Amino acid sequence: xxxxxxxxxxxxxxxxxxxxxxxxxxxxxxxxxxxxxxxxxxxxxxxxxxxxxxxxxxxxxxxxxxxxxxxxxxxxxxxxxxxxxxxxxxxxxxxxxxxxxxxxxxxxxxxxxxxxxxxxxxxxxx
Amino acid sequence: xxxxxxxxxxxxxxxxxxxxxxxxxxxxxxxxxxxxxxxxxxxxxxxxxxxxxxxxxxxxxxxxxxxxxxxxxxxxxxxxxxxxxxxxxxxxxxxxxxxxxxxxxxxxxxxxxxxxxxxxxxxxxxxxxxxxxxxxxxxxxxxxxxxxxxxxxxxxxxxxxxxxxxxxxxxxxxxxxxxxxxxxxxxxxxxxxxxxxxxxxxxxxxxxxxxxxxxxxxxxxxxxxxxxxxxxxxxxxxxxxxxxxxxxxxxxxxxxxxxxxxxxxxxxxxxxxxxxxxxxxxxxxxxxxxxxxxxxxxxxxxxxxxxxxxxxxxxxxxxxxxxxxxxxxxxxxxxxxxxxxxxxxxxxxxxxxxxxxxxxxxxx
Numbered sequence: 001x002x003x004x005x006x007x008x009x010x011x012x013x014x015x016x017x018x019x020x021x022x023x024x025x026x027x028x029x030x031x032x033x034x035x036x037x038x039x040x041x042x043x044x045x046x047x048x049x050x051x052x053x054x055x056x057x058x059x060x061x062x063x064x065x066x067x068x069x070x071x072x073x074x075x076x077x078x079x080x081x082x083x084x085x086x087x088x089x090x091x092x093x094x095x096x097x098x099x100x101x102x103x104x105x106x107x108x109x110x111x112x113x114x115x116x117x118x119x120x121x122x123x124x125x126x
Numbered sequence: 127x128x129x130x131x132x133x134x135x136x137x138x139x140x141x142x143x144x145x146x147x148x149x150x151x152x153x154x155x156x157x158x159x160x161x162x163x164x165x166x167x168x169x170x171x172x173x174x175x176x177x178x179x180x181x182x183x184x185x186x187x188x189x190x191x192x193x194x195x196x197x198x199x200x201x202x203x204x205x206x207x208x209x210x211x212x213x214x215x216x217x218x219x220x221x222x223x224x225x226x227x228x229x230x231x232x233x234x235x236x237x238x239x240x241x242x243x244x245x246x247x248x249x250x251x252x253x254x255x256x257x258x259x260x261x262x263x264x265x266x267x268x269x270x271x272x273x274x275x276x277x278x279x280x281x282x283x284x285x286x287x288x289x290x291x292x293x294x295x296x297x298x299x300x301x302x303x304x305x306x307x308x309x310x311x312x313x314x315x316x317x318x319x320x321x322x323x324x325x326x327x328x329x330x331x332x333x334x335x336x337x338x339x340x341x342x343x344x345x346x347x348x349x350x351x352x353x354x355x356x357x358x359x360x361x362x363x364x365x366x367x368x369x370x371x372x373x374x375x376x377x378x379x380x381x382x383x384x385x386x387x388x389x390x391x392x393x394x395x396x397x398x399x400x401x402x403x404x405x406x407x408x409x410x411x412x413x414x415x416x417x418x419x420x421x422x423x424x425x426x427x428x429x430x431x432x433x434x435x436x437x438x439x440x441x442x443x444x445x446x447x448x449x450x451x452x453x454x455x456x457x458x459x460x461x462x463x464x465x466x467x468x469x470x471x472x473x474x475x476x477x478x479x480x481x482x483x484x485x486x487x488x489x490x
Contacts, residue, residue, distance in 0.1 A: 034162040034163075036416075036418070037416050037417070055470065057418050059161045059350075059441050059443070060347055060440075062420065081416075
């Protein structure tokens with residue numbers, strides 16, 4: 001099982017060799033509510049870490065999805081564009097947002113572990 | 127100002143409500159099931175809504191009260207029968223909408239349901255026109271509960287026998303255990319339903335009855351998607367002090383006599399708008415595809431000339447498509463007209479749509 005890391009903007013990143021798969025966390029989907037619209041980046045788009053890269057909208061509001069790492073987009077997940085509700089049902093599995101060819105592995109290493117992310121959520125609850 | 131809570135706050139909490147601050151109150155935006163399910167359940171069966179944050183304004187008085195209220199509310203109050211309700215507004219001198227409201231003629235005077243965010247200011251505006259002999263109160267003894275959905279009448283009949291005989295926009299007193307509630311057949315979802323003004327210490331029993339009868343709680347989130355599908359305005363979004371009822375496409379809410387005779391605040395502007403037409407008008411807008419155009423989105427013609435703006439937008443769970451309302455230059459307001467909406471700096475096609483997006487028949 002490859003390593004999964006988490007960002008303060010509630011994205012998860014799974015590294016498979018030099019390709020990072022990025023999605024939003026279950027916690028993020030619970031805060032957003034019913035997801036009704038998703039926009040993912042085009043292939044070959046170059047992004048810097050913390051760039052606004054995708055969009056997710058619930059019935060209530062639109063939110064930006066940031067790329068926690070820099071690199072080149074290799075794929076956007078068309079499945080969730082066609083059926084945005086899939087992000088609610090399987091946010092940390094099938095419903096990834098985009099894949100990115102990693103430029104600098106240290107960016108990945110500096111993200112939070114699962115334990116640290118869970119602690120981060122708890123601390124920010126109040 | 128301290129955040130206020132309705133009498134049902136703890137019940138909401140137990141039902142898994144997520145709270146948001148709204149007009150000075152902690153109100154449930156949604157419960158465990160979420161906005162889409164709450165919305166669909168209301169359309170398919172029945173949902174209840176705590177709308178106790180709204181103003182319940184009661185005024186006692188006779189014909190001279192009717193006369194005084196007609197100076198600021200453009201409804202035909204003189205012809206309004208006892209226990210009948212009308213949708214209307216408070217207007218400013220320029221004809222702008224200070225608030226939208228439901229006014230009901232009662233045995234001793236009138237009751238007016240006001241928006242939560244506007245109610246304090248409304249009372250100030252109204253009281254300027256009232257003689258000291260008229261007794262008025264912004265009621266805080268009663269909660270206000272909406273029950274909405276196709277099964278609403280059958281369910282409420284078991285708690286308040288006789289409510290099923292009410293017609294749309296009519297009300298009456300209902301007494302259970304010597305406690306009086308005032309119920310109108312009305313609502314703001316596009317469904318059949320009721321609004322129940324019930325004593326704060328009785329409301330819990332009513333909610334328990336609802337839950338036993340599989341009525342689900344519905345938060346402000348689904349209230350917004352329901353009203354938007356039904357083409358109903360949200361004050362602060364679709365209506366404000368700089369928009370008059372003619373621009374808002376709500377001319378129907380001003381009775382014929384009042385349109386001809388005037389005698390209310392802002393009449394000059396409204397008369398001129400009726401006779402000469404308005405520059406802009408409220409319309410329904412259906413974006414193509416899944417893109418959602420929310421409040422603040424600009425509207426352009428195919429030639430990229432700016433022609434309007436969106437005031438409300440969301441995803442309509444019953445329509446399974448995005449829906450918006452907004453104001454547009456009159457020349458582009460015809461149903462079916464192609465327009466462009468600019469979302470996140472990209473243009474998307476949309477069409478002017480008739481309102482409501484979603485229609486069910488009210489009991490007449």
